[in-house]
Amino acid sequence: MERVAEDVFGERIVFHADEDGNYYCPVCGLLWESTADWPPYSFALNLEHCLDCSTHIGNEDIEIPFNPNNPAPERWARLRRAWLEKHGWDPVLIARVEQRLRVRVDMPSDN
Numbered sequence: 001m002e003r004v005a006e007d008v009f010g011e012r013i014v015f016h017a018d019e020d021g022n023y024y025c026p027v028c029g030l031l032w033e034s035t036a037d038w039p040p041y042s043f044a045l046n047l048e049h050c051l052d053c054s055t056h057i058g059n060e061d062i063e064i065p066f067n068p069n070n071p072a073p074e075r076w077a078r079l080r081r082a083w084l085e086k087h088g089w090d091p092v093l094i095a096r097v098e099q100r101l102r103v104r105v106d107m108p109s110d111n
């Protein structure tokens with residue numbers, strides 16, 4: 001399912017969640033089971049670290065002031081690429097991301 005939030009700068013952000021409404025980390029797709037009040041974007045800063053990719057959600061993944069040319073999906077994609085790079089582009093992680101966040105992961109070509 002999708003849950004929509006608006007951050008303090010007026011950016012409309014779509015998060016993915018499981019059928020119980022628990023959010024997936026928008027960077028790595030980890031299920032955040034203990035965060036019913038997530039996402040952080042309706043208030044100033046939530047500052048929760050993802051337990052897998054360690055992204056500081058509400059801090060590292062925002063740009064102040066909001067830049068419409070750098071929307072949330074692109075900011076997350078950059079963080080995601082760095083995280084996947086660190087994990088050697090593990091196909092299990094790529095599959096998790098693609099399934100839970102409904103994004104396509106383009107692996108870097110090494111030609």
Ligand SMILES: [Zn+2]
Pocket residue numbers: 025026027028029030050051052053054055
């Ligand atoms: Zn994460």
